[in-house]
Amino acid sequence: MLRNTRLVGGLLLLAVTAYAPGLAHAQMADSGAGKKRAAVCFACHSENGISIIPGTPNLAGQDQTYLANALTAYRGAQLRQDPTMTAMAKPLSDQDIANIAAYFSSLPRDGK
């Protein structure tokens, strides 16, 4: 029963995102896949995007394009450098970055 509603929900979401005209990203961002790929990121940024570690920024509800740009910049290691984030962004593909940015930007800013 639950499975079915989820499945329908998933299909609906796919349908909605596929036709959403506002999302002019090159890749279709899949925030569910982003969440899965970001598991290691949660060690510092937390699953709800509100970090508890000093010096680590909150990502919840941050602008999606900004997040994607930030990660791309870390990965390029030219525009932004940080011993932690340069290493963490390196293995990410463009698709990963789009998905992860979609995931964190979809979270409520107050972490609730």
Next chain:
Amino acid sequence: MLGMYPTFYVPYIGSAWVMGIIGVIHVVASHTSVGASFLFAALETKAYRDDEPQIMVFIKRYGVFLLVFSYIIGSITGPGIWYAITVASPRGVSGLIHNFVWVWAAEWVFFTVEVIGVYALVYLIGKVDKLTHLKLTWSFALASWATMLLIVGILSFMMWPGSENWYQTGSTNDAFYNINFFAHLGVRTGSMFVMAAVVGFLVAAGIKDPDLKRSVVRIIAPIGLLGGFFSVMMFFYYLRTLPDNATVLLNSYLVPQYGKAMIFVFLATTAYLLFVWWKPQWLKLGIAVPMFLVISVLGVWPEERMRETMRKPYVAGQYIYSNQVLARDVPGKGIEGEVDKIAEKGLLQLHPFIPEQLRTITPENKLQVGEVLAKVACANCHALEPGAPLRNIPDKFHGATDEDLIAAFIGGPLKHGAIPYMPRIDLPQPEVDAIAAYIASVNQNRPKAAGDEEAGTPTALLEKKDN
């Protein structure tokens, strides 16, 4: 090869909790006995001045209880701690012994005085004249406190020396009179009175004579309360003497986790002491026993866990990491840091206790090597089983199965020492990959919780919005 020892790993709770559990029992027993010695001295002084010999009946009663409770449990758990830390943290113990061997020798002398003192105190009541007995009791109290003072110097050095001096001189004095020695001594001195009062109530609850009960309680309760307030004041001072890594852990992890329990214990203890002071006749075993358990478990466990945790990433003196690696040079002791050597040659080559067949990584043994390396590098602070209570690694990575990102975590933040409460762990790439493969495989094979299986599909987002 580095001078490292075998790693003992206790599945699920880690060797840290084994230590913690023994330590808590020991602290309850030993603080009670030190605190009680001062209660005895105070009570007996009053008995002597005001000529109230019935108080001596209580002292004898409490003394016998103490002999059984504190001295037997304390002397079993004391060596228990030695065994546990020697296997859990051989280099930490070695470092402490090389600094403090004479301090420990002195502590054992005082401890002997203390043990003989408690027997003499109990069995010589009525057999020697009162003034001699009173002197004996005060000597017992001072010897007990001396053991605490000496141990606190060592324990607080474990947190950190607080200045560069010791690293240069290696002198015992610089190590012993470290920056948080006095604050730590204050916290423990205050709390020993609280413990002694709570255990004293346990004994007083069984007194039949209402007058004796009242006069005893009315001496013990205020001493316990004053001790408690002194301890809290000193605790705030203590917080000011901590290194940065401790402050980060405290604010990010420990206060959210233990803060409420600590405030609860403080309020409950204060209320209990005040109440019994006000209505001594209400003190019954049915109240005294649960209160003792609540205060000793909820009060001492967070305190000890916090102190052990705040020291991370170090086990002692901010130069030995909890995973046994020497973190820095200590010229005063002729010690050289090992992190960079390990970065260059790798643990597989430098650790003397890696099984020979695991020293070279092959596709067949990669996971096994990863497990061994995780045990050596991480398991002193982290359990390796999902769901385990000692900040287990699979859950710390939120169930991640992506080897590349786990490897990035070890090869990025850990390699650069970017996380203040974790050691700088810099390993050659093949070793990083082996650990990452191992952690990913643990998460791959973890028993799935019901309803979890669909995380990662787009529905995950929908569920979130539904809530």
